[in-house]
Structure formats: C-alpha cells, structure tokens
Amino acid sequence: MGTFSLTAPKDPIKPSFLIMRKKVWLVFLCCCPLFAIAQSNTINGQVKDSLNTQIPLAHIMILQEDIFVIGAITNSVGSFVIESLKNGSYSLKIAAIGYQDFTKKFTYTGGNLDLGVLQLQTESIALDGVELVGRKNLYEKRANSLIINVEQQISGAGRSVLELLASTAGVSINQQNGTLSLNGRGQLAIMVNGKLSRVDGQALLSLLKSMPTSEIKHFEVFNNPPAKYESNGSGGMINITTKSNNINGKGGNLSLTSGYGKGEKTGLAASFHSQQGEIGWYGSYSFNRDYSPEVWGLQSEFTDLEIPKKVNTRSFRKPITVSQNYSFGLDFEALENTDIGATLSGYSSKWDMIAFDNVSNTNSLDEMELLDIKTNEINHWNHVGGNFRIQQSLDNNHKLALDYNYLYYHDNNPSSYVIESDFVEIKKKTPITFNVFSLDYNWTLSENVDLEFGAKNSTSQFKNTVEVSSDNGLQVIIDDELSSTTQMDEKVNAFYASFQFQFGEKTSLATGLRFEHTRNELIGEENEDIVQRTYGNLFPTLSITQKITDLHLLKLNYGKRINRPSFNNLAPFVLFLGPDALYSGNSNLQPALVHKIGLEWGWAAKYMALEYIIEEDAIVEFQPRLSENGQQYVFKAENMDKRNILSLSVRIPFGITPWWQSETNLNYQHETLQTQFQNSAFKRSKGTYKITSSQQFSISPNTRLELSGYYQSSSLFGISDFGARGSFNLGIQHKLRKNYGTLNLSFNNVFASDNWKIKTNHSNPNINTLETYFPESRIMVLSYVKSFGTNKKKSKHVSNSANAEKNRIK
Secondary structure, three states: OOOOOOOOOOOOOOOOHHHHHHHHHHHHHHHHHHOOOOOOEEEEEEEOOOOOEOOOEEEEEEEEEEEEEEEEOOOOOOOOEEEOOOOOEEEEEEEOOOOOEEEEEEOOOOOOEEEEEEEEOOOEEEEEEEEOOHHHHHOOEEOOOOOOOHHHHHHHHHHHHHHHHHHHEEEEEEOOOOOOOOOOOOOEEEOOOOOOOOOHHHHHHHHOOOEEEEEEEEEEEEOOOOOOOOOOOOOOOOEEEOOOOOEEEEEEEEEEEEEEEOOOOEEEEEEEEEEEEEEEEEEEEEEEEEOOOOEEEEEEEOOOOOOOOEEEEEEEEEEEEEEEEEEEEEEEEEEEEEEEEEEEEEEEEEEEEEEEEEEEEEEOOOOEEEEEEEEEEEEEEEEEEEEEEEEEEEEOOHHHHHHHHEEEEEEEEEOEEEEEEEEEEEEEEEEEEEEEEEEEEEEEEEEEEEEEEEEEEEEEEEEEEEEEEEEEOEEEEEOOOOEEEEEEEEEEEEEEEEEEEEEEEEEEEEEEEEEEEEEEEOOOOOOOOEEEEEEEEEEEEEEEEEEOOEEEEEEEEEEEEEOOOOOOHOOOOEEEOOEEEEEEOOOOOEEEEEEEEEEEEOOOEEEEEEEEEEEEEEEEEEEEEOOOOOOEEEEEEOOOOOOOOOOOOOEEEEEEOEEEEEEEEEEEEEEEEEEEEEEEEEEEEEEEEEEEEEEEEEEEEEOOEEEEEEOOEEEEEOOOOEEEEEEEEEEEEOOOOHHHHEEEEEEOOOOOOOEEEOOOOEEEEEEEEEEEEOOOOOOOEEEEEEEEOOEEEEEOOOOOOOOOOOOOOO
16 A cells, blocks of 8 residues: 655745845844833823724824924834933824824923823725725734734635634634634634524535635634623634625625635635615625545554454545525615614535545454545535514614524535445435524613613524445345434523623623523434433623723633534434444534633733633544444544633734734643543543744735744644644735735645644553544635725614524534
C-alpha cells in the first residue's frame, strides 16, 4: 500500500525579504511594551462615534486663536497623545471622513490632561451616489458582545461565511458531523440578521457555505446572550448581519468570484435594497460551485479479538458542492407607530461526492487483506421559510412585537458502496418542519431603567427514513437491523423577563430570567416510544458593569445555558466509514446543562476575560466505541458526566505605524473531564492555547495587504485528543478608481497546515483509533465587488425570532 505526505512548496521568497521580515517582527515585538508606558506632560483622548465605535485615522488639530499649533492622527483604536504643549487656552478640532467636525475648547496648565472620550456624529458624504466612510477595526468590543467587521478582512474575500467564521471568530468546524463550537466551549447558536437558526449539523453548514462573504457586513459574538434569546448553545451565539439589512436609500452589491486550489471554484452574488418613505424592500441571491478534493483516513486496532488485527483506511474524496441562497423581504409603516414586515428565504445545497477508498487489513499472523471501495454519496438540503412580523409602538416608552415563522427543510442523503462484487446502498430522507410564535414587550420606565418581557412557542416535527440494502449480484437483501423509520415531535414553551438598570454614570446592571419547558417524543416504526422526555429549566443571566474611567471598565457575568441533542444525533441512522467502522446516531443522548461565570476587563480597545464553565452531561461528537462483537468501531455523540473549563482570553489591537495595523487574540484554557465510558472511569485534564492574528498594511490609499492566521495547540476531544493545527493566509485588496469596484486576491491555508488528527488510545476499554483529515489547501481566490446606490442606516429595526431551531438539524 502506498504512502502519502503533504509538503509545503519550495519557498519562493527571496532571502533579502526573509531578513527584512525578521527585522519587522523584531520591531513589532519591541514596540508592544511601549503602549503600556505612561507619559507625563501630555494631552490624550479617544475618538468614538455615536455607536461607541473607535475611529482610527482621525485628524487632531490644536488651535490657538484660530492658528494651528500642533496636530496628531488617531491610532487603530481611536486614541491620540499630544506632547510639548505650552500652558494656555486652546481649541481642539477633530476631522474624519464620514463624520461632522468636532470642536472643543480647553485650558492646559501642564501635567497630564485626559480629555476622555470625544464623540463624533455621523455625516454621509455622497459623491455621485457613493457614500464615504472611515475604515473600521476588524474587532470592536461592545457592552455585551464583540463585533467582527468582516469587510475589513481581505484574505476572507471570495470565500464562504463558514470559512470566515473559522478564521475570525474562533469557530471550530467538524466537517464530519457538522458541528460548530466557539473556542472549544460547546455548541454554538447562529443568527442571521437577528433571526436564530433552527437547524444545525450538515443543514447549518450547508446554509453557511451558501452565503458569500461579499454579502456580509459583520459578525456579532455573544459569549453570554441575554434572557431574550433561546438558551440552547453553551458556546454562545453569533449574529451574522448582511449588508442589505436595515438600511435606507436605493442600492445594492454585486460580486464575482473565481478560484482554484486542487479544484476550481466559481461564484456570484447580488443584493439590492430600496427604502423610500414608508415602504422598503430588499433581496439577495447567490450561486456557488466548489470542487474541493480532500483526503480522509482512519487507522484502527482490534486487540480483543481471538486474532488481533489492524485496519488502515485512506479515502480520496472528490466532493463538488453546488449551492444557491435567496431571500426577499418587505417592510412598511402601516400606521404612524405600526411597522409590518415579511420575509421569504431559502437555499439549496447539494454535496455530491465520489470517493476511492484503499483499505488494508493486517492481523497478528501477518496475513494482509487489501480492499478497494468506491463510494458515492449525495447530501442535498433544500429549505424554504417565511416570516411575518408586526411591531406596535404604543408611545415613546412602550413597544409590542409579534413574530411568526414557518420553516421547512428536506434532506436527501443517499450513499452507495462498491466492495469488489458486492454493492451496498443506503437511502436516507429527512423532512423537517417548524412553527414558531413569539411575543415581546419592551417598556422604558426612564432613562436609567428598561424592562422587557416575552413568550415563545416552538413546535417541530421530523421524519427520518433509512433503508440499508446489499446486492451480491444474485439478490437484493434489506438489512432490517440497520433500516428504520422514526418520527420526532418536539414542543418548547418559553417565558422570559429582562431588566437593565443604570446606577449613576459608571455602574450598570443587566439581569434576566428565562423559563423553558420542553417535551419531545421519538417514535419508531411500530409507534413504540424510543425517547420520551419532558423537562423544564430556569435560565438566569446577570451582568454588572463598572466604568472605572472613560477608557477602563470591569464587568462580571453569569449565565446558565443548555445544549439539547440535535435531531440527527437522536435519530437512528448509519454512515459507513469503511468495512470496520461506522458513524451512527444515539437516541440515549441527554441535554447538557452549563453554568458560566466570567470577569472582563477592558481598557481602550484592549480586552481581557477570565471565564469558568461547569457543564453536566456534556455532549461530545464522534466518540469511538467497540461494537458488542468487537468487530467494528462505532462513532457517535456521547454524554460526558462532567466537564469544567477555565479560560483566559486577551485581545490586543494597536497601530504599530500609521500604515501597519495589528489585531491579535490570545486564548488559553484548561479543561478537566470526568465520565464513565463503557464501564470504565475516565478522568482527564489538559491545557490548550490558541493565537489568532491579523496584520494589515496600507501600501497606498487604495491598496491594502493582509497577513492573517491562527495556531491552536492539541486539546481534549472527549476521550480522544485533537492534534495541533493552524493556518496562514495572505490577501491583497485594491479599490479601483472612479468607484469601479474592489478587487481582492487571497491565498488561504498556504502551508497546508489546517489538518485534523484525532487520536484515541486507551487500554480499558481497548480503543485505539487515529482519524486524519486533510482538506483542500493553498487555495487562491480572486473576487470582484461592486457597490452601487446609497447605504444609510435606518432609524428603525424589526427583528425576527425564528433562528434558534435552525441550529438543531444535522
């Protein structure tokens, strides 16, 4: 049997450039401590907009009797420092593109003078239908969330939202079973324009793959979401905001994409919006085709057999994904205080794979068996959904919102396996429907007190049909043990109340309580109950913020969350990973309860957070166990009795020079895990760290270069270990003259280092497996983006509550 290796290409970079690069990094490391050194006899301040967002590259001018004295430019976090100013009376003037000029008089008497936060008001400057705005930072910290301005990441241009989440937001993606997690802390909930996704797994991955980054404005990451949002998802929540959402005027975007790694990629996307007076409408459409060859492998040992054996499977996969995503919406002001909106959206994502598997089976007698398996698999998801919403403003202090969503999904997932003269076929179909009603009431008691109450009802049904058959050339045999038809009905009722209080100028309190009552029933072919559960839980949230100075604050958080098993994990199904391994569902999965307590410290735009997580019955995907006869490994999601995580996160944005902006995120976490697995006690612990960095260089007023990447050390993965991995990306952006659009060229996973190695090695029970996954690497993508019309922020926004259930389908 042949071997394979992945090696980086010969380095095309000249030695002189390598020397220069080392010098640049030395300068970078030496400059870092300078930001912590306090200076005397200075004037300092920070420039922000009305949304509390830092404004970089703003011009600071000190005038005395209208005569210019000295000036400065704000750095990447909007801060400035002015030295060597004589005592006297002065005027401070701030000018920035896209904002009204700001003027402030002050008297300087020596020493250190902190002008605090200086707020600019937005001003739209239209030039032939083009709106000029200042460039934002990649990361922006808000009171309860982290904003990631994905428009600013050059290397992500032309890629899918799924790929961008992994490179910017710390999202880990398990392509094998379709799960998302945030920095390894549990399941992640996804919202799109404030609407919670009702599917998870492969359905959610299909949705995110069908969304191009050219249509995305920013991600908003909630580590501890308020009580208003559904409690499912211990890893937190990410809201994806599109460009056509919540804007006035007429306009849109057009993007074209072409790329190549080991296979070709093409895509186009278009969006439009029109908001004139009382009526607004908007829509988007995208098409993507991605051919991305990959290599998957599984090495496994069977030591408890009478004749022990080792099996090595290597699968050379050639999947082609064709996806289409569309949405159309309408908003109008029916009465002076009544807003009505409706949205129709959907997608189609077809993953069509042919794979050639090489299997070697060697036993302890040195006997070897070689098999060649040809696999064909299709995973075709279709979705259509409708939303209707109405918001009534009773007066300036009272708002009432009603929201209804209907969602339909259908998955057709056939697969076939040709093993010498035998033919095995699996037919799997899964239709899923959701009906979601929500009612929210907001009451502003005063400038310092805000109350919100709400109720929600969600019902869902799905039917999973699996038929497994084999054909030896003489007859077709249906495997009754692996074939099944199951149906699941689930109903979730929820009530919540949240309160926000402002105590003086420096202290604020946000707290809430949510109650959810869940009833689900999984029924087999003969109407027997496979799973029937009824449970209710209270989910409190608490956040206390203390503003120390204009640039420093402390925040204490507490929240309780839940991870419900996905529909796919509960439903019986089977997917062959080779002749000696399969992936299946687990109808015995229990929901996991999670407690999170955290302390945050923010200074300027920097950020540090310490968090402790306690999780009971943690759900961990893709755990191997031996079948009863010891002949096969069965991979499925399992409950771990207890998992605790202590994490420390640091975010460090700064400007090294006016043309070099840096964003670096550091995360360290220590995980301990205790569980009973196949009658054996496991107690494991491990520390892991992750570094994510983006370095942007302004080569000219219209051209930017970006170097970005991440590295994550090895970590626990239930009873398994997930190996170290990382990625390095390169991107360059050039804005064409006369508003002809923007060109982006990116190179992703340049060193072919973003690979998986999941190893399990235990003697009690005897489990020894190694899973490897080598996705497509060295991907070059060229994209063109053109914006047209005007894009001004609307004063009103009506959100939708339907997206929580989208996170639960695989």
